[in-house]
Amino acid sequence: AQSVTQLDSQVPVFEEAPVELRCNYSSSVSVYLFWYVQYPNQGLQLLLKYLSGSTLVKGINGFEAEFNKSQTSFHLRKPSVHISDTAEYFCAVSEGTGFQKLVFGTGTRLLVSP
Amino acid sequence: NAGVTQTPKFQVLKTGQSMTLQCAQDMNHEYMSWYRQDPGMGLRLIHYSVGAGITDQGEVPNGYNVSRSTTEDFPLRLLSAAPSQTSVYFCASSGAPGTGVRAEAFFGQGTRLTVV
Numbered sequence: 001a002q003s004v005t006q007l008d009s010q011v012p013v014f015e016e017a018p019v020e021l022r023c024n025y026s027s028s029v030s031v032y033l034f035w036y037v038q039y040p041n042q043g044l045q046l047l048l049k050y051l052s053g054s055t056l057v058k059g060i061n062g063f064e065a066e067f068n069k070s071q072t073s074f075h076l077r078k079p080s081v082h083i084s085d086t087a088e089y090f091c092a093v094s095e096g097t098g099f100q101k102l103v104f105g106t107g108t109r110l111l112v113s114p
Numbered sequence: 115n116a117g118v119t120q121t122p123k124f125q126v127l128k129t130g131q132s133m134t135l136q137c138a139q140d141m142n143h144e145y146m147s148w149y150r151q152d153p154g155m156g157l158r159l160i161h162y163s164v165g166a167g168i169t170d171q172g173e174v175p176n177g178y179n180v181s182r183s184t185t186e187d188f189p190l191r192l193l194s195a196a197p198s199q200t201s202v203y204f205c206a207s208s209g210a211p212g213t214g215v216r217a218e219a220f221f222g223q224g225t226r227l228t229v230v
Binding site for chain 1: 144145146147149154155156157158159162163164172204206208209210211217218219221222223224
């Protein structure tokens with residue numbers, strides 16, 4: 001079975017600083033990878049996804065992620081964070097092409113302070 | 115376009131009561147899923163469906179039932195609520211591969227359930 005590891009449960013950072021949220025997955029087959037953001041008391045919103053092709057994926061709100069097959073990683077980055085980026089971020093992997101069986105990491109809470 | 119709609123948003127149940135969490139989508143998606151979110155555990159798959167009349171178990175199915183009589187609706191039933199089922203429940207839908215729909219899962223806003 002697939003598994004996803006988010007190494008940091010909480011990442012504090014100052015506004016306008018860069019940030020990287022780490023995600024590693026376990027799989028020996030082709031995978032489809034996602035980053036979702038959850039603001040307080042809200043549902044999940046897709047930030048970006050890797051399905052195939054270029055390993056550098058750009059998403060909404062200035063976020064990007066790099067798929068690294070050899071290291072089985074899909075780290076999320078942003079060069080300059082805003083207060084409004086404070087939220088919980090989930091990395092997920094799909095076990096199939098229909099995305100009905102997503103496996104999620106435990107989440108990373110990004111805390112941006114002035 | 116409403117997307118994925120979950121009702122109710124909040125619910126308090128007593129131990130042993132039953133209830134149904136509703137989920138509806140208006141994107142004509144074949145695939146629908148239920149997840150529960152608990153602190154420090156991320157989201158875990160309860161049940162999923164790949165079409166009307168077809169359902170299967172996920173990682174944590176015990177205590178929950180589902181059925182899929184239409185493409186649009188995928189209700190989640192708690193037969194006899196237990197305090198361990200206190201959680202936030204999310205419904206998601208996605209299109210079948212090759213149907214031209216966006217390749218992602220869309221989530222509802224969640225139902226916060228407390229069992230006392």
